[in-house]
Amino acid sequence: MLDIRFILNHTDTVRESIQQRGVNANVDELLALYSKRQSIKTSLDNQRAESNRIAKKIPTLAVTEKKEWIDKGRALNQSISALEEEERAVSALFDEAMLTIPNILPSDTPIGASDDENVVLRTHLTPRQFDFAPKDHVELGKSLDLIDFDAGAKVAGSKFYFLKNEAVLLELALKLFSMKIANEAGFVSLITPDVAKTSILTGTGFSPRGEESNIYSIEGMDLSLIATAEIPVGGLHSDEILEEAQLPLKYVAESHCFRREAGAAGQESKGLYRVHQFSKIELFQITTPDMGEAAHDEILKVEEKLYQLLELPYRVMRICAGDLGAAAYKKYDIEVWMPGRSSDEKYGEVTSASNCTDFQSRRLNIKYRDSHHKKQYVYTLNGTAIALSRTLMAILENYQQKDGSIMIPKVLRDFMGKEKIARRSI
């Protein structure tokens, strides 16, 4: 959420962001609601002041005079109640409108409507040339008995799966490996609740309700399954005032992700690429505004280090205006080479690092006391260290051998206790 005063003073900047992102948000309506709310509030304040004056006066009055003023107070309070109701209604509309306004954009944001217009910043490693016809991870997962989509569908529906055998070890190894690297960079490990309250969801910028919501809500409770650990970790310090000396706070969390992915289908979502449940390791930082840019770079650096150590070919993307989430001011993705993908470029997104500036912290109410003892909103940044299922599929596809076996990346061998996944003799 932006600051309403910022919107009032920089209306054109906000309009530009809305236009460049191509989102549906009406600033004029918001401003109209704001001024309507203000005028109601002003007269409400005036009436309350009068009511308080009357209440204070009564104990000083003679018994004979009291009745008259008690009646006056009662009458005034009826008018106040009516105004309060009006104020509630307008405020609700105003709050709703505020939620539709996205973060602003830095001036160097690439212009574009969709992920097609994201900009390649750099590329690491040249994709391998196969001297045989490579299989995709679905085939590999089946032939090596690593992933069972049929069983997942039977138990939980389509787009659920069981991991089996070395796929389980590989996932666990990736978790430990990435946690360890993040720890070395000063990130504190967390395992979070897998559900969160609506206020935390909306504070982080997620919407649990509505047709397009990507969130599973729990029937009859004010709880939803989390779509990323960004949600509970963002909520961890909500309603707190931090000391500047505590910042930056750096967290790395095991992130269980539950997503409805309503309407997402087709070749691009084949196999493990787009599923209802997966895990990742998530990086999160809480910083002062000054530190934001450096923290963003640091998160990206950790991400790149992980994929470099895994020796997977990747490219770093700067995300264009139209492909940014509402909370993100600036965002980088890492895309890994996945030879089994059907798209032309065969790179698939595995991480995403966002600088959300104070957009989340304003809703979550996370502040810090600066050197002048002034309270300011913190910046929040988040990024995927490793998307486990997508990295798993990238490893299967990149490390496959002519004989159908899969080599294990060197950095994972100690965690796995083996260096190769071979066909089991049945």
Added chain:
RNA sequence: GGAGAGAUGGCUGAGUGGUUGAAAGCGGCGGUCUUGAAAACCGUUGAGCCCUUUCGGGUUCCGGGGGUUCGAAUCCCUCUCUCUCCGCCA
């Protein structure tokens, strides 16, 4: 799941219907003292919103929501959370 106790400012903790936005202590900030620091002493110190050039003024907020009353931190209802005991359980 049952029974009880509680939730007050950055923290501890008073406060059961009318200058209580809130005692006291701690912490923070400013000052006196000191070569410097500590101690001591003095002063100051919650947040949001609105009006105001400044000074200042108004309003809301004592876990959340609702109610009683001219007036609620204080009374009533309800929800959430914490603690103790019992039950259940990995």
